[in-house]
Amino acid sequence: MSVGFVALAVFVVNLPFGFWRAGVERFTLQWFLAIHAPVPLVVGLRVLSGIGxxxxxxxxxxxxxxxxxxxxxxxxxxxxxxxxxxxxxxT
Known part of the structure; x- marks a missing residue:
């Protein structure tokens, strides 16, 4: 898989999390989770795509x-x- 395709997937994965983040108060647990919850998904995409x-x-x-x-x-x-x-x- 190409880096461009993985970047597009990372972008799309983060859209709902950014939507969620903008609706909660800054520096709360929900805000922190909205930013950091997609990180394991991005790591998984990197591993599965083989871009390393x-x-x-x-x-x-x-x-x-x-x-x-x-x-x-x-x-x-x-x-x-x-x-x-x-x-x-x-925000």
Whole structure:
């Protein structure tokens, strides 16, 4: 499997976790889990794909991880919209 395909899979896996993260209070257990729960999935993808732990793959997959989290959070804020009576919380 190519690094690009694995990066796309990492991005897609992180979308729901970013969506979840954006809906909870920062620095709580749920927030921590929303960020760190997909890590074993990413490790599994690396192992199953056979790309291994080459240094050149780390920035690509870390960027895909971050992009999935950020886009998931953006989608959460877009989905919820501004809350009545109080400004939208920034994460």
């Amino acid at each position: 732990w080459r240094l050149s793959t780390i920035p690509v997959l870390a960027s895909a991880f971050l992009a999935g989290q950020l886009l998931g959070g953006y989608l959460r804020h877009h989905w919820d919209g501004p809350r009545r009576g109080r400004p939208m919380r920034r």
